[in-house]
Amino acid sequence: MIQEQTVPEAMRWSTENCTISRTMEILGEKWMFHLLREVFVGVRRFEDIRARAEIPRQVLTDRLAALIDRGLLRREPYRVPGQRERYEYRLTKAGFDLYPVLVALVQWGDQYLPLDDGPPIVAQHRGDCGEKVSVVMRCAAGHEPAPREVAMRPGPGAQLRVTEKLA
Amino acid sequence: MIQEQTVPEAMRWSTENCTISRTMEILGEKWMFHLLREVFVGVRRFEDIRARAEIPRQVLTDRLAALIDRGLLRREPYRVPGQRERYEYRLTKAGFDLYPVLVALVQWGDQYLPLDDGPPIVAQHRGDCGEKVSVVMRCAAGHEPAPREVAMRPGPGAQLRVTEKLA
DNA sequence: GTATCTGAGTCTGATTCACGGATTCAGGGT
DNA sequence: ACCCTGAATCCGTGAATCAGACTCAGATAC
Numbered sequence: 001m002i003q004e005q006t007v008p009e010a011m012r013w014s015t016e017n018c019t020i021s022r023t024m025e026i027l028g029e030k031w032m033f034h035l036l037r038e039v040f041v042g043v044r045r046f047e048d049i050r051a052r053a054e055i056p057r058q059v060l061t062d063r064l065a066a067l068i069d070r071g072l073l074r075r076e077p078y079r080v081p082g083q084r085e086r087y088e089y090r091l092t093k094a095g096f097d098l099y100p101v102l103v104a105l106v107q108w109g110d111q112y113l114p115l116d117d118g119p120p121i122v123a124q125h126r127g128d129c130g131e132k133v134s135v136v137m138r139c140a141a142g143h144e145p146a147p148r149e150v151a152m153r154p155g156p157g158a159q160l161r162v163t164e165k166l167a
Numbered sequence: 168m169i170q171e172q173t174v175p176e177a178m179r180w181s182t183e184n185c186t187i188s189r190t191m192e193i194l195g196e197k198w199m200f201h202l203l204r205e206v207f208v209g210v211r212r213f214e215d216i217r218a219r220a221e222i223p224r225q226v227l228t229d230r231l232a233a234l235i236d237r238g239l240l241r242r243e244p245y246r247v248p249g250q251r252e253r254y255e256y257r258l259t260k261a262g263f264d265l266y267p268v269l270v271a272l273v274q275w276g277d278q279y280l281p282l283d284d285g286p287p288i289v290a291q292h293r294g295d296c297g298e299k300v301s302v303v304m305r306c307a308a309g310h311e312p313a314p315r316e317v318a319m320r321p322g323p324g325a326q327l328r329v330t331e332k333l334a
Numbered sequence: 335g336t337a338t339c340t341g342a343g344t345c346t347g348a349t350t351c352a353c354g355g356a357t358t359c360a361g362g363g364t
Numbered sequence: 365a366c367c368c369t370g371a372a373t374c375c376g377t378g379a380a381t382c383a384g385a386c387t388c389a390g391a392t393a394c
Contacts, residue, residue, distance in 0.1 A: 008215070010208040015219050017287050020204045020269070023276035030381080033195060037187045041177040041319045046342055048175070052182050052328075056382050061343065071279075084390040086341065094279050096314035100271040100302050102187070103317070108268060109190035112238075112261050118323035120184050125306035126316050133306045133317050135267050137290075140298035147263035149293050150270070150300050152208045156285035161219075197352075214370055223353050228372060251361040253370065 014159040026070050027098075031055045033105070035063050039073065039095070040102055041121070044088040064089055072098070099123075104135045181326040193237050194265075198222045200272070202230050206240065206262070207269055208288070211255035231256055239265070266290075271302045 015021065027033070034053040043049055050060050067073040072095040075087040103123045110119045123133040138144050182188065194200070201220040210216055217227050234240040239262040242254040270290045277286045290300040305311050 008209040008211070010205075010210050011215060011219065013287075015204075015221075017282055018204065019273045019276035019280070019286060019288055020200055022280045023272050024200050026280075027272075028197065028200060030195065030197070033187055033191050037182075037185065037319070038177075042175040043177050044175070047340090048178060050342095052178065054182075057343070058345090058383095059381070080341095082391070083340075097278065098275055099314040099317055100304055101268065101275060102319070103304060104267040104271045104302065105190050105194075106186045108265055109186040111264065113186070113189045113193075115184055115324045117326075119186060120180075120322055120324040120326065121186055122320055122322035123304075124318050124320045125308070125310055125312050126318050129306055129308050129310055129312075131307035131310070133304050133312060135271065135302050135304050137267055137270060137300050137302050139292035139296060139300045141292070141296050143292055143296055143298070145292050145296075145300060147266040150266055151291050151293050152204070152269070153289055153291050155287055155289035157282045157287040159284075159287065212370080213372085217371095224372070225354090225374090226352065249362070250369075 010154070012161055013154045014161040017157065017159065026066065026072070029063065029066070031059055031063055032067075033102075035060065035067070036072075036095075036098065036102065037121075039089060039091055040099075044076075044090060045086070046089075049089075067095070070094075100135050103133060107134055177321075179328055180321045181328040184324065184326065193233065193239070194268075196230065196233070198226055198230055199234075200269075202227065202234070203239075203262075203265065203269065204288075206256060206258055207266075211243075211257060212253070213256075216256075234262070237261075267302050270300060274301055 027036075031053070034055060035049060038044075038049045038053050043052055046060065046064070049055065050057060053060075055063070064073065068075060068089075071092055073089045074092050076090050077085050078088050079085045106119070106121060106123065125131050125133050136144055137147075137150060194203075198220070201222060202216060205211075205216045205220050210219055213227065213231070216222065217224060220227075222230070231240065235242060235256075238259055240256045241259050243257050244252050245255050246252045273286070273288060273290065292298050292300050303311055304314075304317060
């Protein structure tokens with residue numbers, strides 16, 4: 001009762017199982033989004049990805065292995081005529097489902113770090129439509145709240161935090 | 168003409184000014200999203216953030232400074248009665264506008280790294296509505312394309328890539 | 335069958351960065 | 365004068381990154 005205002009509600013909840021943490025364990029390493037960008041724009045081969053994204057070889061090897069291990073990419077054999085069989089890296093369903101994340105990042109960057117010439121990369125609705133694609137937030141009631149009208153709250157899986165210093 | 172199929176279209180474009188690169192220069196460092204999560208859920212003070220997110224002090228100091236420098240956070244003075252004035256960290260407009268990124272990450276994580284007890288964190292429409300908020304992709308024509316119906320393409324600011332080995 | 339080319343790694347040593355524990359610093363209270 | 369607290373800095377260790385050299389496995393060339 002004494003200093004309720006000074007302790008945010010969120011402090012009561014554990015971060016141990018937080019979805020952001022678990023997601024960032026996969027995507028949070030350096031170069032991950034650069035690598036994903038390449039696969040999303042259709043660059044699928046080790047040497048092509050490395051050359052375009054300028055990722056150190058060793059790091060690229062590690063990251064590709066991690067993404068395959070976590071099921072975001074799969075290795076697909078291919079063969080350039082007159083060369084041996086090699087593998088290229090393709091998005092799985094789980095990988096494709098990162099699209100909103102990528103588009104949201106690009107959207108933010110285009111707004112707050114704009115270039116004089118306009119966006120160097122755009123998301124486009126394939127096929128006949130061809131229109132520019134953006135992401136929007138929408139609630140289950142159909143509203144499209146502005147950022148300030150949204151709140152991050154503990155959900156059903158939230159656990160109370162155990163503060164070590166109980167004494 | 169000879170091996171058109173083997174060189175993806177995207178290989179012709181430069182990555183130098185890519186929006187993802189520029190965005191990740193700010194957000195791509197370790198701990199950034201953990202830190203942002205704390206501010207988004209309402210934890211705004213150095214020691215609270217550090218304790219909950221378990222970010223090393225030095226790193227937290229650096230990251231906060233970077234986010235302030237880039238205009239995603241601002242320092243706001245506050246004073247707990249009987250203590251000296253201190254600062255807390257609050258989202259600016261630019262910071263708030265990362266909401267779709269955060270929600271998209273959580274959405275992906277909840278789908279592909281689910282917990283038995285359900286999501287530990289949810290985005291909620293504030294106020295009377297209170298419904299769960301999610302992100303969707305939508306094109307300018309009003310369609311809501313599935314991930315596979317979206318393509319990342321070079322935009323107006325795209326530059327042709329300069330391949331060093333011209334000889 | 336020997337040389338050579340290419341894409342995809344692996345190896346290596348130097349450098350940067352993260353980490354955690356201790357220390358400092360700036361007020362404020364007793 | 366002494367202690368307390370939140371925030372920040374210092375510092376030694378350990379991990380990750382990086383660039384460049386090297387390896388490897390097929391494939392063609394001679």
